Every structure is written in structure tokens, then in C-alpha cells.
Amino acid sequence: MQQPSLPDMDQTDSFKPLADKMRPVSLDKFIGQKHLLGADKPLAQAIKKGHLHSMIFWGPPGTGKTTLARMFATYFDAAWISISAVLSGVKDIREAIAQARQFKAENRQVILFVDEVHRFNKSQQDAFLPHIEDGTVVFIGATTENPSFVIINALLSRVRIYVFKALDVDELSEILQNALNDKSSGNKFTGQHLKLIAQTSDGDARRALNFLELASDLTDENSDITQVVRSVINNTSRRFDKQGDDFYEQISALHKSIRGSDPDAAIYWLCRMLDGGIDPVYLARRMLRMASEDIGNADPKALHMAMDAWQSYERLGSPEGELALAQCALYLAVAPKSNASYKAYKKAMQEVKTRGSLAVPLHLRNAPTDLLRKLDYGKDYRYAHDEENGFVAGEIYLPDELKGVQYYEPVNRGLEMKIKQHLASLRARNKKAQDEN
Numbered sequence: 001m002q003q004p005s006l007p008d009m010d011q012t013d014s015f016k017p018l019a020d021k022m023r024p025v026s027l028d029k030f031i032g033q034k035h036l037l038g039a040d041k042p043l044a045q046a047i048k049k050g051h052l053h054s055m056i057f058w059g060p061p062g063t064g065k066t067t068l069a070r071m072f073a074t075y076f077d078a079a080w081i082s083i084s085a086v087l088s089g090v091k092d093i094r095e096a097i098a099q100a101r102q103f104k105a106e107n108r109q110v111i112l113f114v115d116e117v118h119r120f121n122k123s124q125q126d127a128f129l130p131h132i133e134d135g136t137v138v139f140i141g142a143t144t145e146n147p148s149f150v151i152i153n154a155l156l157s158r159v160r161i162y163v164f165k166a167l168d169v170d171e172l173s174e175i176l177q178n179a180l181n182d183k184s185s186g187n188k189f190t191g192q193h194l195k196l197i198a199q200t201s202d203g204d205a206r207r208a209l210n211f212l213e214l215a216s217d218l219t220d221e222n223s224d225i226t227q228v229v230r231s232v233i234n235n236t237s238r239r240f241d242k243q244g245d246d247f248y249e250q251i252s253a254l255h256k257s258i259r260g261s262d263p264d265a266a267i268y269w270l271c272r273m274l275d276g277g278i279d280p281v282y283l284a285r286r287m288l289r290m291a292s293e294d295i296g297n298a299d300p301k302a303l304h305m306a307m308d309a310w311q312s313y314e315r316l317g318s319p320e321g322e323l324a325l326a327q328c329a330l331y332l333a334v335a336p337k338s339n340a341s342y343k344a345y346k347k348a349m350q351e352v353k354t355r356g357s358l359a360v361p362l363h364l365r366n367a368p369t370d371l372l373r374k375l376d377y378g379k380d381y382r383y384a385h386d387e388e389n390g391f392v393a394g395e396i397y398l399p400d401e402l403k404g405v406q407y408y409e410p411v412n413r414g415l416e417m418k419i420k421q422h423l424a425s426l427r428a429r430n431k432k433a434q435d436e437n
Contacts, residue, residue: 018213019206022179023067025074031175032064032167032205043068043162052076052109054132054139056117056156058147059164062204065142069113078138079103079110085119093127100137110137117141118150125152132158166203173198175205176212188225189215196226200233246276251286254329258287259294263333270329274322284310287328298338298414305331336414344408351402358399391426394433 024030027037027047036043046053052072057065073080081096081103100110112128114120132139132155139159143150147161167175176194189212197215201208215232219225250273257265273283288310291302309328313321367378382392396403406427410420 017210018179019062019209022175022209023070025071027071027075029178030064030068030071031178032171033068033164035165036162037068042160047072047075050076052078052111052138054137054159056141056143056147056151056159056161057164058143058145058161060166060203061144062201062206062208063164063167064205065164066113066115069111069140069142072140073111076109076111079108080113081110081137082113082115085114085116085124090124090127093124097131097136100131104136112137112139114139114141116143118143118145118147122152125155129154129158167205168203169195169198172201172203172205172208176208179209179212188219188223190225193225193229196229197233247278250276254283255286255290255294258290258329258332259337261333261337263330266329266333267326270326274325280313280318280322280325281310283325284313284328287325287332290332293342294337294339295332295335295414296338296341296416297419298336298340298411298416300415302332302335336416338411338413338416340408340410340416348407351405351407355401358401361396361398361400364397391429393429394437395430396434 027044030037035041038044045051057068059065070080072078079100081099083092083096096112100112103110112131114128117125128137128139131137141151141159147156173191173194176197177191180189180194193215194212197208197211201211211229211232215225215229218232219228250269254266254269254273257269270283274280284306288303288306291306295302305328309324312324315321316324362376363379363381365372365377367373372378382395384390384392387393398405408423410416410423412420
């Protein structure tokens with residue numbers, strides 16, 4: 001039974017995953033990250049000028065962070081020491097530094113590579129500082145998380161940050177094709193098969209090569225290659241981590257798309273997160289907030305729409321209830337926008353926090369007892385329903401110290417356009433009555 005072949009490897013490599021076997025060993029074989037490795041780009045220039053410095057590679061999985069770090073060791077003929085923050089502690093750091101000192105004693109430069117560096121806590125990260133400072137090691141860390149949030153400032157100040165990008169479909173297809181370059185006559189994988197794998201791999205070369213390896217293992221001369229590939233990539237989720245950058249970046253994209261009145265972008269980001277495995281109830285809760293923060297009284301129905309979508313999802317469950325969330329996202333995106341309620345709340349809350357406990361004016365206080373009435377509680381209060389048009393012109397409801405302050409400023413969109421006109425009329429009547437008194 002003949003199978004499509006993958007690159008021939010030494011016997012010692014037979015148990016290595018294809019992704020590990022296919023690591024390039026020179027820059028001319030490295031695919032992707034052209035913004036860093038182009039002829040005039042920073043890392044290419046560092047190699048050309050022989051300048052090796054401490055750095056952190058930040059980017060999605062499978063984009064070449066570890067591979068490039070290994071290349072630096074080769075190009076600079078540096079000793080390579082690697083530890084993983086997932087498996088290591090302070091003891092392992094000490095042992096790595098001791099090993100580095102031995103290499104330094106032999107007058108060799110040392111690269112200390114720390115994978116998943118964001119997993120180290122503050123004290124563990126602190127342990128690297130003096131050894132970076134005195135040149136014992138050139139520190140290269142790799143992380144999938146935003147260094148601003150997971151790396152201590154003291155370490156950030158000693159390294160340069162390089163941002164790696166997810167690989168595009170063409171780059172992934174090229175990597176997959178390279179893995180098939182030593183193919184035998186029985187190889188039936190076509191460019192379309194590789195493209196299908198690349199499209200499903202979410203910018204991750206490791207994932208793409210793993211798919212290819214599995215598809216190859218499942219294929220014989222009688223197989224329908226397309227069907228095998230589809231079965232391998234079926235139900236593959238996109239990059240999404242509810243505790244990581246992708247989560248916060250995508251929910252931010254959804255919020256900004258709705259705020260920006262772009263229904264197409266809103267529905268896309270909603271589907272991206274649902275596809276990635278987000279809790280739909282979290283999405284419902286966030287859209288309820290958006291309805292209040294970004295639409296408010298320009299369309300009060302938006303708040304009801306968001307609440308109804310939430311309840312609909314809870315009653316229908318997944319996947320039927322997800323349609324209600326999609327309907328809600330589209331409605332919020334096309335609704336007239338106003339953050340006047342949000343701004344009024346923030347402004348008034350700031351006033352409360354900075355001005356202290358201002359007294360309630362006497363005429364607004366409740367007077368249920370004779371003593372309180374003798375103290376003028378409720379004196380001269382005018383009942384609005386007894387006044388013309390149900391409005392007491394000239395009455396003051398804020399504390400005396402805040403007379404004339406305005407927190408709520410409706411916008412000229414949606415229902416708030418009418419509210420603004422009505423409020424302007426009431427405020428004008430108030431001012432006239434107060435001026436006359």
C-alpha cells in the first residue's frame with residue numbers, strides 16, 4: 001500500500017513531528033515575517049551588522065518565533081540554552097545561568113531562549129535581570145501574550161520587542177509545498193489540497209504541517225484525498241483564548257464595529273467569536289452594555305432588543321439562539337448612536353466623588369413629621385402635575401452649589417433629536433422664570 005511521501009529523514013528523526021522536522025535552518029528558507037526580515041528591516045540588519053541583543057518575540061503560535069531564535073544562535077555561533085516557562089522554575093533558571101557562565105568562560109556568546117515567557121511570575125522574571133545586564137546571556141523570550149501586560153517593566157526596558165504576524169494562506173501553502181518537495185510518484189496532494197489546509201490553519205505553520213502529516217498518514221492509493229483532507233480539518237476552531245489577547249481584541253473589534261455603525265463588520269466579529277468558542281451569554285451581556293453606552297436614548301428600543309436577544313438565547317440554546325444574537329448585533333450597528341447617557345453618568349459620578357455629600361435643598365426634602373415641617377422641610381415645593389403642562393418653570397432640583405450645571409446633552413440623532421429640542425425648550429423656560437425672580 002503506497003502513501004504520499006513526506007521529506008525523507010534520518011532514522012533519529014523518525015519520531016519527530018513533521019513541524020519539527022521542517023524547521024528551516026537559514027534565513028533564505030524562512031517563510032513569513034517579511035516586515036522584520038526584509039533586506040532593510042530590523043532583524044535582518046541586526047544579523048548583517050553582527051549585532052546580537054536581548055529581545056522578546058511576540059506573536060501567534062506557529063509563526064516562527066522559536067525557529068528564528070535558533071537561527072540567531074547559528075548565525076552568531078552562540079551557545080544555545082532553552083527553557084520553557086511552562087515547565088521551569090527558579091531552580092531551572094539558576095541551572096541555565098550556571099551553564100551560561102561555563103560557556104562565557106570559554107569566551108562564547110550565549111543565547112538563553114525562554115519559551116512562553118509570560119508564564120513566569122514577577123520574581124521569576126526578576127531573576128534574569130542581572131544576567132542580562134552584565135552580559136552573561138543574550139535573552140530571547142517568546143510569548144503569545146501582550147508583553148505590556150505580562151512582562152515586568154524592568155525586563156521590558158532591557159529588551160526590544162518584535163511583533164510576529166500570523167502567516168497568510170500563500171505563505172502557509174509554500175511551507176506545505178516545501179514539505180512535499182521530496183515526494184514520490186504516489187504523492188497525490190495538489191495545490192488545492194494544500195490551500196485548503198492553509199486556509200484552515202489560522203496562520204499557524206505548526207498546525208498546517210500537523211494537518212498535512214495526519215492527512216498523509218490516513219491516505220493510501222485508493223483514497224479520495226480531498227475527502228481525507230476535509231475530515232482532518234473538520235471542526236477546527238480558529239485562534240481564540242478567553243484569557244488572552246485574541247479574546248480582548250475581538251470583543252473590542254465587535255464593540256467598535258457596532259459603535260461605528262458597520263453591520264458587516266459587526267456580524268463578522270460576532271461569528272468569529274462564536275466560531276472560536278466564546279460563551280454566547282458573554283456576548284449577550286456585552287451587547288446589552290453597548291445598547292446603553294453607545295445608543296442610549298437615541299433609540300431606547302436597542303436596550304430592549306439586547307435584553308430580548310439574551311433571553312432568546314437562554315431559552316433556545318445553541319445554535320438556534322445564536323441567530324437572535326446576530327439579529328441584535330445588526331440592529332445595534334444600524335441604530336442611531338448617542339453616548340449622551342454614558343457621558344452624563346460619568347460626569348455626574350465624577351461630581352459626586354469630588355464634591356462630597358452636598359445637601360438636598362430644603363424644598364425637595366420629605367416632611368412626614370411636624371418637626372421636619374417646622375424646619376422648613378418641603379417648604380415651597382411645587383407639585384409638577386399642578387403646573388401648566390406638568391412643568392414647574394424656574395424650579396431648582398440640584399444642590400445649591402450645582403445650580404445651572406448640565407450633565408445630559410442629547411445628540412442630533414434618532415429619538416434624542418426630539419429629546420434635545422424638548423429639553424432646550426424646558427431649559428429656556430427655566431432660565432426665563434429664574435431671571436424674573
